[in-house]
Amino acid sequence: MAKAAEIKTKPTNLSVQDFINSIADEQKRKDSEVVLKLMERAMKQKPQMWGSSMIGFGEVRYKSPATGREVDWFKIGFSPRKANLSLHLMDMQRHAEAFKKLGKFKTGAGCLYINKLEDVDVKVLEKIISASAK
Numbered sequence: 001m002a003k004a005a006e007i008k009t010k011p012t013n014l015s016v017q018d019f020i021n022s023i024a025d026e027q028k029r030k031d032s033e034v035v036l037k038l039m040e041r042a043m044k045q046k047p048q049m050w051g052s053s054m055i056g057f058g059e060v061r062y063k064s065p066a067t068g069r070e071v072d073w074f075k076i077g078f079s080p081r082k083a084n085l086s087l088h089l090m091d092m093q094r095h096a097e098a099f100k101k102l103g104k105f106k107t108g109a110g111c112l113y114i115n116k117l118e119d120v121d122v123k124v125l126e127k128i129i130s131a132s133a134k
Helices: 016-021 026-043 092-102 122-133
Strands: 048-050 054-057 060-063 070-073 076-080 085-089 106-108 111-114
Touching: 016 026, 016 048, 016 054, 026 054, 026 076, 026 085, 026 122, 076 122, 085 122, 092 122
Parallel strands: none
Antiparallel strands: 048 054, 054 076, 060 070, 076 085, 085 111, 106 111
């Protein structure tokens, strides 16, 4: 097995709840609580802070298809950023059909960006998160 590359963002012992409670924007804080519960239910495990601003579940050795570089990362997770909620879900292509029903969002490499949960169908989002957790 190849040695994983060292990355800056690593699991920490910081409190996930303290982090969410510290989010100044009330809507983002409430949305983060909902996403946290959806991911906890899908993964059937407790979250962990990764770095100072990412909440992750599980751990996987991820290999970049582009570079072949391997890193230890969380299986699914999210970060309540200033501009949006950034959901980290591996294998975005497999969600193409569900995305058609989701609502207003953007995607990046492995990320789903949602401004606020009222912009999307939360039931569809829950299915996407559950599929990513498997």
